[in-house]
Amino acid sequence: MNILEQAGEAAKGAAQGVLKKAIELAPDSWLPGGRPDPLIHHQHGHVGKPMSRIDGPLKVKGAARFSAEFPLVGMTYAAVAFSTIAKGRIATLDIKAAAEAPGVVLVMTHLNAPPMKPTPLFMTHSKAAGGDNLAVMQDDRIHWNGQPVAVVLAETQEQADHAKSLIRVEYEAEPATTSLAAAKAQGTGPGQFMGEPLKLEIGDAEARLVEAPHKISATYRTPRQNHNAIEPHAAMLVWNGEELRVHDSSQGVAHTAWSLAKIFDIDEKQVNVTSPYVGGGFGSKCLWQHQVLGAAAAKLAARPVRIALSREGVFRVVGGRSLTEQHVAIGAQPDGRFTSIIHTGVTVMTRHNAFPEPFIVATRSGYAADNFKLDVEVAYIDMVANTFMRAPGEAVGTFGLECAIDELAEELGMDPIELRIRNEPEKDPTEGTPFSSRHIVEAYRAGAERFGWSQRTAPGMRREGEWLVGMGCATGTYPYYRMPGGAARITLTRDGRATVAVAAHEMGMGTATVNMSIAAERLGLPLDHVSIEYGDSTLPGVILAGGSQQTASIGASVIAAQRVLVTELLKLAGNDSPLAGLGADQVGGYDAGLAKLDEPERHESYASILSRAGRDEVVAQASAPPPLELQHWSMHSYSAIFCEVRVNAVTGETRVSRVLGSFDCGRILNPKTAASQFRGGIIMGLGLALMEETEFDERNGRIMNASLADYHVPVHLDVPPIEVIWTDIPDPHTPMGAHGVGEIGITGTGAAVANAVYNATGKRIRDLPLTLDKLM
Amino acid sequence: MTPFQYSRATSAAEAVQSAGLEAAKYLGGGTNLVDLMRETIERPAVLVDVTGLSANIDEREGGLLIGAAVRNTALAEHRVVRERYPVLARAILAGASAQIRNMATVGGNILQRTRCAYFYDDEGSRCNKRTPGQGCDALDGFNRMHAILGTSPACVATHPSDMCVALAALDATVHLEGRQGRRTLALTDLHRLPGDHPEIETVLEPGELITAVELPPLTMASTYRKVRDRASYAFALVSVAAALRVEDGAVKAVRLALGGVAHKPWRAWKAEAALKDGPVTAEAFRAAAEAELADAAPLRDNAFKIELAKRTMVSVLGELAGEAA
Ligand SMILES: Cc1cc2nc3c(=O)[nH]c(=O)nc-3n(C[C@H](O)[C@H](O)[C@H](O)COP(=O)(O)OP(=O)(O)OC[C@H]3O[C@@H](n4cnc5c(N)ncnc54)[C@H](O)[C@@H]3O)c2cc1C
Numbered sequence A: 001m002n003i004l005e006q007a008g009e010a011a012k013g014a015a016q017g018v019l020k021k022a023i024e025l026a027p028d029s030w031l032p033g034g035r036p037d038p039l040i041h042h043q044h045g046h047v048g049k050p051m052s053r054i055d056g057p058l059k060v061k062g063a064a065r066f067s068a069e070f071p072l073v074g075m076t077y078a079a080v081a082f083s084t085i086a087k088g089r090i091a092t093l094d095i096k097a098a099a100e101a102p103g104v105v106l107v108m109t110h111l112n113a114p115p116m117k118p119t120p121l122f123m124t125h126s127k128a129a130g131g132d133n134l135a136v137m138q139d140d141r142i143h144w145n146g147q148p149v150a151v152v153l154a155e156t157q158e159q160a161d162h163a164k165s166l167i168r169v170e171y172e173a174e175p176a177t178t179s180l181a182a183a184k185a186q187g188t189g190p191g192q193f194m195g196e197p198l199k200l201e202i203g204d205a206e207a208r209l210v211e212a213p214h215k216i217s218a219t220y221r222t223p224r225q226n227h228n229a230i231e232p233h234a235a236m237l238v239w240n241g242e243e244l245r246v247h248d249s250s251q252g253v254a255h256t257a258w259s260l261a262k263i264f265d266i267d268e269k270q271v272n273v274t275s276p277y278v279g280g281g282f283g284s285k286c287l288w289q290h291q292v293l294g295a296a297a298a299k300l301a302a303r304p305v306r307i308a309l310s311r312e313g314v315f316r317v318v319g320g321r322s323l324t325e326q327h328v329a330i331g332a333q334p335d336g337r338f339t340s341i342i343h344t345g346v347t348v349m350t351r352h353n354a355f356p357e358p359f360i361v362a363t364r365s366g367y368a369a370d371n372f373k374l375d376v377e378v379a380y381i382d383m384v385a386n387t388f389m390r391a392p393g394e395a396v397g398t399f400g401l402e403c404a405i406d407e408l409a410e411e412l413g414m415d416p417i418e419l420r421i422r423n424e425p426e427k428d429p430t431e432g433t434p435f436s437s438r439h440i441v442e443a444y445r446a447g448a449e450r451f452g453w454s455q456r457t458a459p460g461m462r463r464e465g466e467w468l469v470g471m472g473c474a475t476g477t478y479p480y481y482r483m484p485g486g487a488a489r490i491t492l493t494r495d496g497r498a499t500v501a502v503a504a505h506e507m508g509m510g511t512a513t514v515n516m517s518i519a520a521e522r523l524g525l526p527l528d529h530v531s532i533e534y535g536d537s538t539l540p541g542v543i544l545a546g547g548s549q550q551t552a553s554i555g556a557s558v559i560a561a562q563r564v565l566v567t568e569l570l571k572l573a574g575n576d577s578p579l580a581g582l583g584a585d586q587v588g589g590y591d592a593g594l595a596k597l598d599e600p601e602r603h604e605s606y607a608s609i610l611s612r613a614g615r616d617e618v619v620a621q622a623s624a625p626p627p628l629e630l631q632h633w634s635m636h637s638y639s640a641i642f643c644e645v646r647v648n649a650v651t652g653e654t655r656v657s658r659v660l661g662s663f664d665c666g667r668i669l670n671p672k673t674a675a676s677q678f679r680g681g682i683i684m685g686l687g688l689a690l691m692e693e694t695e696f697d698e699r700n701g702r703i704m705n706a707s708l709a710d711y712h713v714p715v716h717l718d719v720p721p722i723e724v725i726w727t728d729i730p731d732p733h734t735p736m737g738a739h740g741v742g743e744i745g746i747t748g749t750g751a752a753v754a755n756a757v758y759n760a761t762g763k764r765i766r767d768l769p770l771t772l773d774k775l776m
Numbered sequence B: 001m002t003p004f005q006y007s008r009a010t011s012a013a014e015a016v017q018s019a020g021l022e023a024a025k026y027l028g029g030g031t032n033l034v035d036l037m038r039e040t041i042e043r044p045a046v047l048v049d050v051t052g053l054s055a056n057i058d059e060r061e062g063g064l065l066i067g068a069a070v071r072n073t074a075l076a077e078h079r080v081v082r083e084r085y086p087v088l089a090r091a092i093l094a095g096a097s098a099q100i101r102n103m104a105t106v107g108g109n110i111l112q113r114t115r116c117a118y119f120y121d122d123e124g125s126r127c128n129k130r131t132p133g134q135g136c137d138a139l140d141g142f143n144r145m146h147a148i149l150g151t152s153p154a155c156v157a158t159h160p161s162d163m164c165v166a167l168a169a170l171d172a173t174v175h176l177e178g179r180q181g182r183r184t185l186a187l188t189d190l191h192r193l194p195g196d197h198p199e200i201e202t203v204l205e206p207g208e209l210i211t212a213v214e215l216p217p218l219t220m221a222s223t224y225r226k227v228r229d230r231a232s233y234a235f236a237l238v239s240v241a242a243a244l245r246v247e248d249g250a251v252k253a254v255r256l257a258l259g260g261v262a263h264k265p266w267r268a269w270k271a272e273a274a275l276k277d278g279p280v281t282a283e284a285f286r287a288a289a290e291a292e293l294a295d296a297a298p299l300r301d302n303a304f305k306i307e308l309a310k311r312t313m314v315s316v317l318g319e320l321a322g323e324a325a
């Protein structure tokens, strides 16, 4: 029974929308030259309804099984020892006491690890999933402080942990680069992201800045941040002969399976990765060393392995968001129109990954100007490979850009919202492409009205007791993506039930719920007749739960599969059907069958078609078309974030008292799950603004706050009431008219808080997080 | 975690006897000790569970006698504590999380160890408190949370407890039982400054057990204020426990203690002396705070604490004076 069938109980209670109108088949028509997805105009079905998550009851009951919760026969538990130097080699390794400790099955080090190929680095191949490109435990080299140097397997976790503590390692350290200053002194290189240089010059931005009658030029800094999903990374792995079975917590099951196959030099089909539930990913649940070490140890010991990283382990093994030092300069005319936008600066990464935090991406399409200079330079540090973290680029890039606009508005004596609206571009200012759907001005107007923006005073003017009160706002933006590789399979059975299978992921954001409702509506089936299979690398498609693209990718894949299904059904229906003679474009899903679009009485149920054809089921599989829409339009989600803060005049403590997010993200498919995504993103943004910071000791490259007691994220008391509203204007050029909603919430939030703090105190802090010492 | 033996004591005498070994440790709620054992920073051979000992809160001579096994939550919620010692109730509730307070005991809270990150990083950092003579990586490292008063070149760590700051201000005494018998000690004399031996944190004899804490009566308005990096569930950057009685426009009685600034809960004797019998003005409060912090020495990241401590003292005294007026 798949997990969604288990969840079926929950879904049964959900309202069964009465489908009033046949739903047309969607041709690949949101693509250039075509018609919008017909689902956009269907306003009476499941889509757009605030449906509760079908996995909710299972999670509340503790019945949803996460990756470390699949007991395997003969299972062993793993503990990992980490290096304590940043660079050099292992001189001596004393594992004797560990090997002799009670319950120990295996101690694996570079001396006995099986041969493994280097990890395929993310984005070097469509299915590569690795955070770095190093070979795991193949030699005595140390590349970062915290790199795994030994794995202990034992009969219990406690025995493994104890034995691990008995391992003694001595190192021959080599000079490492662990400070930003040293890294910059060694010289920086140009940043590259998704195969393109992170550099863009249009006109002469520097010259226009010099001439500009009004300008701002400032440096903004954002610190390192670490991934802290509530579920620490964990995997359970077992070899059956040459076949590797992996229970993982993954945002890319197909990617992980392929990459593990490459590492162990076996066929992709010999690896099966499943991941029914993911306790938060945010970019971190890809392939890191722990899955590779678990597979290697399982092979060496010939026993199944459970490798669950401790919270400290996640800090040591899994990369986070890199630091940035951004220079933002904007030149403006007296009426506020921008003449020149400069956004340049430095970020750090490692020699073994390829991900420079792309903090300029939001600036590429944010505001109209004739002159641009955008540039990300990279300095290299010996550290765990940095990686994607919710809205990579935009989350921190909008901090620099949107604070600078606030500063410029002050200089111009203009309202910061009016300044933004005055610089609203008609087409993408750096690409020249039209926007597919951009209603940021509407979002601002609606948000300002609802938030009470007109109550905002001059800086430092509002005080309640010890508390200074201020308001700020900022624009958030995140691109619409649809990565190539999507595919889906629909299985329709004679009893009128459909199963949609797609190698997608449920990380708690509601993917399964939303896609069940979309599939039901497209097929004209009641909700409880549709189930979704996902989180399994053997299913069709290579779909990453990343870049807020998963729903678009699944949507496009299901549209393609449904077309194949309907074509097949019409063939099976034959001449004795009311549908006889009709083509795929003339029919649609309706009342558990197909009907002629303009003549819904010409209808035959799926059950009837299949039984007359003597078939138990029809299976249709297809791939999504290439994402041509991305080449024709500039496509983004947008937000206007408003926030009210209280800063204590005595202590400098900042408490956010109110947030409103006004979003423009195409059609909202499920208001309930979308609102949670928006709120969750905003809360993460409050952490980014006020407290998140990895303490990376620049003397030795060691992370010193590798625990949730020391690494601060917002607790309940830090989270004020957050209101979210949206335009709900469908984008005619995307499946379902939707845009991604997963990452947009965090973007703009950091700047909105900093701008509000300025409004409260008159103090401009350009250095995140906004801790009290900076405000005293 | 290193394997250990476990026993559960039913009386103080039995506990002291069971803990006869050097490598024995008393176990309260375990919220600190068990964490440190997981990190192999503490490796007791024997754990003597003392949560079965007295968990009573008794009124005694106008004050309170609090069993060492009383849970933090129970103490903060006790009617007499809330009514007569609000500084203590507020201090406890400002600490940790509800779940941790439900487990944590009075004895364990007093003897919890520092949160210095280098102390916790058993494998990767040097720490004189963990390994005497090794050096102190916090001196030139991340020390935003560290001490500004009473530090030594050997150690700049703070004592993390909120509850103890209130107890220090309340003139609490600690009841002890050891192989040499019973004794009592002022809480302010229990913890040591680091000096050359930061690994020795208290004046307790090996195996000495805390059996109770005694509070004398309090006839002043009192409160606790904690300044921290997020609204809850964070250790104090600076905290102030204060009690004040104003008569005829002058400070008749005052007690002040600071948290987050030193290796022990810091009783602000100098500030108290400066305030006693003086005027109830912001200027007088500020002068007293200046006097207390005169010897403060900043580290790389924590200079702000000096001004923060002063301002917080002034603000808290102002609040109490307003209440008293
Ligand atoms: C994430 C986190 C956040 C926290 N935040 C705060 C905070 O903000 N403010 C704060 O004040 N505290 C905070 N704490 C610390 C918490 O208050 C302590 O962990 C707790 O008070 C310890 O009590 P316990 O009974 O669990 O002690 P245990 O862990 O059982 O013991 C601690 C020490 O006391 C000894 N001991 C225990 N009982 C006795 C006794 N009767 N006689 C002699 N020795 C004894 C033990 O041997 C051990 O050395 C936090 C803790 C955590 C884990």
Ligand code: SF4
Pocket: B114, B116, B117, B118, B119, B126, B127, B128, B129, B130, B135, B136, B137, B138, B139, B154, B155, B156, B157, B198
């Ligand atoms: S400050 Fe004290 S506890 Fe921290 S590393 Fe130095 S010696 Fe150890």
